[in-house]
Amino acid sequence: MTLLGKRIAVVGSGAVGCYYGGMLAHVGHDVRFLIRSDLDAVRRNGLVIDTKGEVIRLPKVQAFATAEEIGPVDLILIAVKTTANRELERLLPPLIGEHTALLTLQNGLGNEEFLSARWGAERVTGALCFVCINRTEPGVIRHLDHGSISIGEFGKPVSERVRAVAAAFNEATVEARAVDNLAGERWRKLLWNIPFNGLSIAARANVAEVLADDDLRSLARSLMDEGLDAARRLGHDIPDAFADWQIERSASMGPYRSSSMIDFESGRPVEVEAIWGEPLRQGLAAGATMPKLDALYRIVKFLANR
């Protein structure tokens, strides 16, 4: 199985959608971008991906204003912010044919469940994107660091289609791996996002500031402990040492400002439910007590929505 010759749609043409879709288009895949605000600029100038210094130009991009113009495809890359998930109810149906697969590149928990409830679990795959990326102007993506992607089925081990997508990304020079336990991988990533994105809003502290302050570093670690307990109750066996390593590796990030912090300070929607609300609900449902996450969630939610 291969993605070559298949139709791919990208829904949500911010930095993530343009980067991952653009890298596939660059090596010859049939990628159709559904674009809202940047449509004219992308039709005129195409996409430019400045990836760690190397500049990839895609002068001709298949850019569409509506999903109806794109029509049914084989694979949909979903890269809208989770706060806009309800818009997918309107955007996805024209793209979905009998065998269309969905791949959410979105953050946090609850996105596979959202897609599954509406279009069937058998269509749903998901990916974690480990990438530092910005949209600097319409159609121009600046890829600063990292970029790897972990792709898995929703609630199932690796499948042939997941391997095919991972292979396509690897051929496009995007480091990709197929993973058996997507939900477990999401929890591993959340162990970091919950405290560091959360404290970047509640305490206005960047990564270096959290690590340098005894109180916040300790709070970050105990939020990780709550997450470890929840993840284990949900069947994801993550060792304590992983949380320790998450703290240690953060030291090299310096005064990194989380995506949530940037969203918050720019007045854009913060992905409150995907990063804090849904992990809290899933953890509580599995019998975990998560009082510190509960407090952090409520404070972040209030600050982000005021």
Added chain:
Amino acid sequence: MTLLGKRIAVVGSGAVGCYYGGMLAHVGHDVRFLIRSDLDAVRRNGLVIDTKGEVIRLPKVQAFATAEEIGPVDLILIAVKTTANRELERLLPPLIGEHTALLTLQNGLGNEEFLSARWGAERVTGALCFVCINRTEPGVIRHLDHGSISIGEFGKPVSERVRAVAAAFNEATVEARAVDNLAGERWRKLLWNIPFNGLSIAARANVAEVLADDDLRSLARSLMDEGLDAARRLGHDIPDAFADWQIERSASMGPYRSSSMIDFESGRPVEVEAIWGEPLRQGLAAGATMPKLDALYRIVKFLANR
């Protein structure tokens, strides 16, 4: 026993010290104010207390620059902010004679213990001030609302000296009552201050905003539950209904901004240890688990000290 003819010193001549000391001076008590920044203004113009519309003028006030000039007194009203407690080690000794009593008018927990450890538990009494008060300019105090004071011994039931101080305040038209369980009263007040002052900093939310937001109101109530548990373990039998009533009565406060919020937004020291740190430590020592207070304390401490 009476306070008449006794020497009273006021240490910390902000709004609280000037108001409570000034009301005693107004009815003829021998009150000596230790004043730092406002000394010249008070020496020149005395004190003006605008109390709910009525203006009380004290044109001649005993104002001193140093504790040495005041010398030993019978009673010391302590009204410095708790964040300046270490300065008391320098300010109090010249004021303390063999029988000098100390009355802390300060917020939160730990102040009686601080005084007791240095000058002996037998000297120490404390009071809770329920008052809305401002210093509008040097020597001018604006008393907006409330004003009652609850006075008790440190770790003992009401004594004759506590009754005498309460009587003196009542004669000075400051509603005062003598209380048997000062620490219990402090915990009752903290049940409100912990969530509402805390969320006023961590979530930048005034009282009305906390109450109007389902998430924050619920968080406030569960912080109260943690406080109730701690208080009970420490021997203070506060009923659940008291916490409910604390929430309900807050509705009439409107968009009230806590003193901590005003301090924080003005860049002044916030009484972090007295309001959050010491209750947390006392609760933990008594076997309570206070994870939400722990998280709130660390966030508030970071924000207040950055």
